[in-house]
Amino acid sequence: MRPVWKENPSPGYQAIKALILGGFALVIVVPILVVISTSLASDKDIIDAGGYVLWPSHPTVKAYQTLFSGGLMGRAILVSVFVTIVGTAIALAVTIALAYATSRPVLFGRPVLLMVLFTLLFAPGIIPMFLVVKQLGLLDSLWSLILPGALGAFNFVVLRTFFMNVPGELLESARIDGASDFTILRRIIMPLSKAVIAVVGLFYAVGFWNAFFNALLYLNDTSKWPVQVILRTYVLQGKSLSADQLGVHPPPQPQSLQMAVVVVALVPIAMVYPFLQRHFTKGVITGAVKG
Amino acid sequence: MLKRTSSVARVKNGLPLKAKWRRDWQMVLLMIPGVVFLLVFFYLPVIGNVVAFQDFQPYLGIMHSEWNGLQNFVNLYANPDFWDALRNTLLLAAVQLLLFFPVPIGLALIVDSLVSNRFRRWFQTIAYLPHFLSWVLVVTLFQQSLGGAGFINNLLRQAGLDPIPFMTNPDTFPLLVVAQLIWKDAGWAMIIFLAALTTVDVSLYEAAAADGAGRWRRLWHITLPALRTVIVLLLILRIGDILSVGFEQFILQRDSVGPGAAEVLDTFTYYAGVVGGDWSSGAAAGLAKVVVGALLLWGANSLAHRLGEPGIFQRRS
């Protein structure tokens, strides 16, 4: 519905907007269509096209069948879903708590804030990280994929900034009413920051979904591997040694399989966003302040 | 409102520790999980960066590898390729900042101004999809369309024209890189601005419209100020991270345009350190980046304070 105060759209503006958004959407949709088409293409389609297929003339789901035969992929998807959901939940809880606690001038607030900001600059090396994970007994456990990623400095900074922007009157009046800090966080801050929490949650979820390197290092048991590790082997396999003069080389995978892999990696996580969008409604703050 | 909090803060800060604890114990409690995570999964392993001052060998471990002082840094400083890579990195970062950074903001503003909710959702969902494609695939797709044997150049050839070397011209490489970045991540980066736009008080628009402010004045006086904090915040974060312009995107295209244009610090580190299993050189380059990043971060943040923005490191005052 058009709000009463908004002008009627002029055809000129409309056209420009449509052109920009439509054009942007088009240059995205066509390549993605190529990915999907190729994943459904037959070997012949691929050879005729020399690689990528715009529209398969003999569509087949063979690539997907190959991908899901053997049971490895089904299990990996479950692992990834588990890691993503649990990881996002833990990471959100930890980050929200820390961001809120440092968003106001409290005891230890400043040193802790510095502690987090420092992590923006540095990255711990692979080997020391491995030693820590090993010492904690997390090797070969899915927690080794979840815990090290439970606090992202970028997400923390974003959340904290939004929390700081929550009108001070709201917090003061709640305090006067005797609300504890926990209550203020749960009843005021979080409802007011739904959109940004959704965004940060999405950032975390995507991070957990896409992560693969930790799994390679920390998990020896292939039955615990997440989707991304397996998908990568499909895309990269047969490439590494065949490039040099070493003789061992399984034949490269057909392009259709590689693209099917891309689609499988994309679909589950791409489905998350449309669900989050409903938190992106306007006027939440007005309502909250008035109510 | 800000004033009142700050006066309260000053009073609060004057309290003795015990009183502060009584007042803030819940907040401190909320910090504990995060702090524990930081200590265990960041500060403990980050000590491992001391290998930058060693000739580190995995089979000896940190305890038994030889110390070699600043040698790794001296090597870095003496290597002309390092300076080339640094120059390329700064150039590419500047181009990215100038040409990429505003795009998601613009997209968010247009999307936000859409009336049709259906179109809005439809566009957002499509726009963020490319973020999930790996660089390998993004570069490939660009090549399929813009490459020497790509779609557009084949059309040009059929029309009897000379092909245009979009993908292989070192001079236009920064533009290519930004185009790829926009394609892959503009829709994704737009989301955070959309979230910020939800905090705009609609009644302000109503009031402004009632006062006769047109769409541009409303954009200038209401929408943009609402985004200002987030824009500044992301800008600071980006500036602090300016020496990381990406690894995969560049290593994949390094051959096509040559290292003269495509060698950046991350790829330099890869060839100078990782290729030979030289962990120490890698760590030294990493530390050098930290110093630059910290300075830039601090500078950008101070500038933001001058402009009256909270930035990333600011007490609520």
Next chain:
Amino acid sequence: MISRRRFLQVTGAAIATSTLAACGDGGAANGGAKASGDLKLPTYKPFEGLHPDFPGAESGLEPGFLKFPADAVSSVKAPPLKSAVTALTETFATPPPPMGSNPMWQALNQALGGELRLTIGTDPGYPEKFATLLASDSLPDLMWLPPNQGIPNIGPMLEAKFQDLTKYLSGDAVLEYPNLAALKPASWRTAVVNGKIWGAPIPSTPFGQVMMGNPKTWAKVGGLQCTTADEFFAKCKELTNGTNYALEPAIINMLHMFGEWFGAPNAWRVNQDRSLTHLYETDNYKAAVEYAAKLWAAKVFYPDLNLADATPKTVNGQIAAQVVVGPRATADFRNLDPSLFVDTMIPFGHDGKAKPVYDMGYGTVGFTPFKKTDEGRIRELLALMDYLSAPFGTKEYLVKNFGVEGQQYALDAQKNPVLTKAGQQQAPGLVSALQIMNSPESVIFNPANPDDTKKIYATEQQLLKFAMRNPTAGTYSDTSSKVGPKLTAAFRDTIVDIVTGRQKLDAYDEALKRWKSGGGDKMRDEFAAVLPSSVPVTGS
């Protein structure tokens, strides 16, 4: 799609030429070069009881089999294991279903007499996995040591963490493990460092890269084979039109082929006075670079350097020729088009007179060292190596590569083992991981197209006429091990710039100067000092 293949062409292959040499015998650091002279390589005793249709030879010629030997014989007497063994390896196929739900793996364990617990690495990430295990002191019993993934300082690393196996394998001691005795001396040389043997080598093909072309494409210009570089140039120009191109854009690999035509040596040239000249220092290689630049300027290369896999384009005719790992790679093209048998280019002299060179490959994919342990365990692990190195055609080979008849494989009409549906799921990832840890000497075997075997065998015989081995193979240079990969990478950057016209040919000498002063000169001296007397002067 673009992938690590290109990535590794520049990096991995770069390492291949220099680090490969690094894991040869003799550690300059410890004066091991002398020790290596004293070392007796394991006695070579080929496996008897197999009758290939085309016999192999010491020269590297691979034996050819038209079909899988009927009534596979057994090559080991008893199951090798008494208890579980852990091993780090890498798979180049899709990871296998885990042991618990993989009947083929379970059957293998049963045959071995104990559990083989594999930690399976993938690409990318293997060197990191290797380094983390090493640094955290949680070594498995066995760890595959890849020669081309940039693991540095192999000598001191082996001494510090791994088991010296010399006394169990040197000379006749190896005869206790007949399948290991059937590995050729050339293969064993790659498992010798500092004059000690550190594991069983993992043979692959001894042949190096070749150029292959689609005969249908080349028919238009009278076939792939040429007698002069000018003829090749003319044919390439003729084949390039519209959206068709003559050559795959893998510049370094193509240069490798051109270098062979221009008589460039395999890595190093041994001069009359037994001094060494590096490939890059020869006029032959520079001439090849100039020739490649000429081809590039004529636009006969596919224009996108980033092309990852040219195979489909060679099959459909869009690209006429590409460089592949070796003469057996014809199978890759068969996979895409079962009716296609591609031609292999036989090197020729660039002017029709000079003698060309054919560069043989490294020959193995490294070796698998043992964690330090006691004699009983060493013998157990050696017995495991012996089992997993069982030659083509034996019962153990079937168990390792095909599983159990009736479950993972069945025999086709010609009595060749063929994976069943279950086998196709359980085998590839597991077999790849096992093959990368242990392998017998290679054979030519194309069960679906026995005729291919015959043709490849003939091609190999032709290539061997020009064969040249890297004279430093199996020797060690400290400098090469440390800075070789970086130097090669930097030099190759310049070459690619020259070929693609981004830099002038003058840049070659400048880059060569940097290569020399950056460590090339030192490398040459170190290699020359340990050059075995058995290595002939190049060209004689």
